[in-house]
Amino acid sequence: MPVFALVDCNNFYVSCERVFKPELEHRPVIVLSNNDGCAVARSNEAKALGITMGAPFFKIRHLIDLHDVQVFSSNYALYGDMSSRVMQTLSVFAPAMEIYSIDEAFLNLDRLAFTSLSAYGRQIRHTVRQHTGIPVCIGMAPSKTLAKVAARIAKKSEKAGGVLDLTDPRFQDRALEITPVADVWGVGRQYARYLQMRGIRTARNLRDADIDWFRKKMGINGVRIQKELQGESCYDMETDDPAKKSISVSRSFKTPVTDFDSLSEAVSTYISRGAEKLRAQGSHAEAMTVYVTTNRFKPDAFYYNAATQSFPAALNHTPSLITHGRTALKQIFQKGRAYTKAGVIFSHLTRNGMYQQDLFDTSDRSRPDRVMETVDLINHKMGANTVTCPATGIRKDRSWETAFNYRSPAYTTDWNQLLTVGS
DNA sequence: TCTGGGGTCCTAGGACCC
DNA sequence: TCTGGGGTCCTAGGACCC
Numbered sequence: 500m501p502v503f504a505l506v507d508c509n510n511f512y513v514s515c516e517r518v519f520k521p522e523l524e525h526r527p528v529i530v531l532s533n534n535d536g537c538a539v540a541r542s543n544e545a546k547a548l549g550i551t552m553g554a555p556f557f558k559i560r561h562l563i564d565l566h567d568v569q570v571f572s573s574n575y576a577l578y579g580d581m582s583s584r585v586m587q588t589l590s591v592f593a594p595a596m597e598i599y600s601i602d603e604a605f606l607n608l609d610r611l612a613f614t615s616l617s618a619y620g621r622q623i624r625h626t627v628r629q630h631t632g633i634p635v636c637i638g639m640a641p642s643k644t645l646a647k648v649a650a651r652i653a654k655k656s657e658k659a660g661g662v663l664d665l666t667d668p669r670f671q672d673r674a675l676e677i678t679p680v681a682d683v684w685g686v687g688r689q690y691a692r693y694l695q696m697r698g699i700r701t702a703r704n705l706r707d708a709d710i711d712w713f714r715k716k717m718g719i720n721g722v723r724i725q726k727e728l729q730g731e732s733c734y735d736m737e738t739d740d741p742a743k744k745s746i747s748v749s750r751s752f753k754t755p756v757t758d759f760d761s762l763s764e765a766v767s768t769y770i771s772r773g774a775e776k777l778r779a780q781g782s783h784a785e786a787m788t789v790y791v792t793t794n795r796f797k798p799d800a801f802y803y804n805a806a807t808q809s810f811p812a813a814l815n816h817t818p819s820l821i822t823h824g825r826t827a828l829k830q831i832f833q834k835g836r837a838y839t840k841a842g843v844i845f846s847h848l849t850r851n852g853m854y855q856q857d858l859f860d861t862s863d864r865s866r867p868d869r870v871m872e873t874v875d876l877i878n879h880k881m882g883a884n885t886v887t888c889p890a891t892g893i894r895k896d897r898s899w900e901t902a903f904n905y906r907s908p909a910y911t912t913d914w915n916q917l918l919t920v921g922s
Numbered sequence: 923t924c925t926g927g928g929g930t931c932c933t934a935g936g937a938c939c940c
Numbered sequence: 941t942c943t944g945g946g947g948t949c950c951t952a953g954g955a956c957c958c
Binding site: 531532533534535536537539553554555556557558560573718719720743744745746747748749750751794795796839840842901 | 923924925926927928929930931932933
Binding site for chain 3: 599600601602603684685686687688689690717718720
């Protein structure tokens with residue numbers, strides 16, 4: 500029988516902030532999304548106040564003032580670095596590990612001889628806490644979906660103490676009974692509504708339901724979810740990190756943008772970032788989509804438009820992509836609108852160096868490639884945006900830039916922002 | 923006034939071919 | 941009125957995940 504362990508960091512972004520500010524323990528804390536838009540991480544105390552996942556900041560302001568909730572902007576440099584520390588700590592506990600997201604990993608524990616899986620789980624939990632300061636919960640089970648169920652209960656239940664072993668089928672019935680169907684991995688809002696309407700309210704109902712009628716609705720995934728709940732593993736460990744099939748960069752603006760030039764600066768900035776990501780994974784793009792939108796919460800005036808450029812020869816050269824980006828933007832820009840967001844998506848990515856040459860393209864590509872390589876190197880060493888294209892804007896006041904009004908220091912990735920102890 | 927960002931997979935349907 | 945069959949490839953849209 501396979502044994503999957505899912506290790507899940509508790510309220511990860513909040514926990515990262517707490518590592519460097521221990522006085523935040525036991526107090527309500529939230530971390531906001533980009534542009535300080537929504538609450539995307541909440542401490543247990545903040546959850547208890549009724550602050551929901553994704554709640555818009557302006558709608559919970561009263562709660563924040565009333566209960567003195569501590570607020571942070573997203574600090575991805577910090578969270579990314581803390582994540583690698585957690586993953587590195589975990590990696591010694593199992594022969595195979597799959598990093599599933601910034602705050603979750605699956606460990607493969609088959610064929611390890613244990614007297615007690617739970618005791619091993621507690622040891623992992625203790626070690627991660629000691630090495631990184633991050634609290635985690637762990638669920639073990641014969642399938643990934645059941646391991647998810649186990650981890651969720653481990654997090655919620657006082658009795659579990661952060662670790663739950665569900666490998667024994669005798670315990671699975673009860674666990675699935677207390678798991679709402681909406682909390683099953685792979686069941687989102689739409690499917691949950693559909694299932695509930697038909698009397699499937701718990702994970703156990705779903706496991707035991709007649710298969711055919713929802714197979715039609717949910718397709719092959721529905722079948723897999725059900726098998727996984729029955730203890731039959733359908734999703735293997737994915738231990739290597741496959742190249743991305745698309746790369747996108749998008750941001751909401753601090754304040755709405757009405758003029759073409761500002762919008763073009765924003766789009767050029769996102770293209771630069773996206774091109775960096777392309778080069779980092781050794782890819783070229785055969786197509787690029789540029790899109791702009793106005794405020795989607797004002798449906799009567801909502802505007803979304805996108806233009807896709809296809810390239811005869813795949814590209815990852817920033818200045819060329821920016822030129823194409825301007826052309827695309829001209830096609831979709833309409834005067835008199837207040838844009839709140841723009842983005843760019845690179846697709847049809849080619850593998851390492853395997854890009855189609857244009858039949859009529861006789862230029863030497865090695866020179867522009869070397870330029871980009873050097874730019875990436877400088878920006879990596881000296882900090883992002885040390886060298887940029889002028890098209891991304893040279894003015895100081897860029898109204899479209901993203902707001903981070905409550906950002907904590909990059910404690911672990913910038914010498915100038917190290918934590919100081921004492922005074 | 924103020925509402926995130928980056929991905930994946932699956933399916934249906936159209937275009938096209940013989 | 942009635943109008944093949946089967947296969948592949950591609951795309952758009954919808955669902956999901958964190």
